[in-house]
Amino acid sequence: MSFQVKMVGDFTLKEEIDGLFLDWKNFKQEFIYTGKNIHRFMIEYLKANVKGTSNDSGKHLHNEIDFEFLDEGMRVSVGIGDIEKLNTNAPWWRLQNFGLAHPMAGRFVPGGFSGRKFIYDPGSKTGIKIKEDLKYEPINYIENAEHYGTAEYQRLIQLSTTK
């Protein structure tokens, strides 16, 4: 998910340019600060809605969602969540967001139990059969964070233009 703002215009007066650049500099700081808030919102939303640890290695999806910003002078952008990194470190990010209406219905999953915990083992001849009524409810953390972020940025732009 990313948000981007670019300043465009045709300026000639030096004072006007100096004033605009001071405003633009402040705006960029606020833009990045707001991006960090949206990132925090997404993390907290995930923590509140994801059930349990996401895989055997103990990795949590919320630890894999990065925040980045790019300041290119007249253009500033923020990015939340690097898809390549997520695909490598937390490939279940899509399932958490979109849900699964029928995950592995009736399928045999190889592995065994260690205490109460089931350990997946692809080579095992023993295993469990997933019940057909198991569902993965969607969390839609991306859409919800985008909704929150859009409102935050609209507010920031309103404040900046009515100053």
Next chain:
Amino acid sequence: MAYRTTRNIETSIKDFLTTQINANFTGVNVYRSFGEVTGNNLPAVTVRSGNQNHGRVEVGSFSTRREVIMLIDIFGTSEGNLLDLKDFIVSQIKGSCPYNEYTVTNGVSSSVTTGRITCNTISDTLVNLGTNKSDLDKVDRHRALISVTVSNGKMEA
């Protein structure tokens, strides 16, 4: 018992889509809950609400106006069926629909239209679960998600 705003918005949009879809498609089921969709009731559409923003209507006032994100999941029977349903729903939802206030008395629901729900932003995504479609159950093979931000335009004191 009278429904509050969130359920009124959810149910109004669900009822509106049910009517529109039934008039144009055959055999499409519309549900409120993701959990109701199974392989036996495809194609299906679910309508849920996500988080809400309550913006102040003016400086110095405590009154707010809410903006709700509606999440519409579409489960098609084929890629073509999915794309047709998705585009149809987008075309219907992008305008406005009636805002109904619902009351349930002794298990019987009644409603009265008190305004309009308008769509502010809309986006649709074809759901890619990162798995081969042949490995997925037929329910999850052809899916799309439409996220719409809507407002009923009402000021809440």
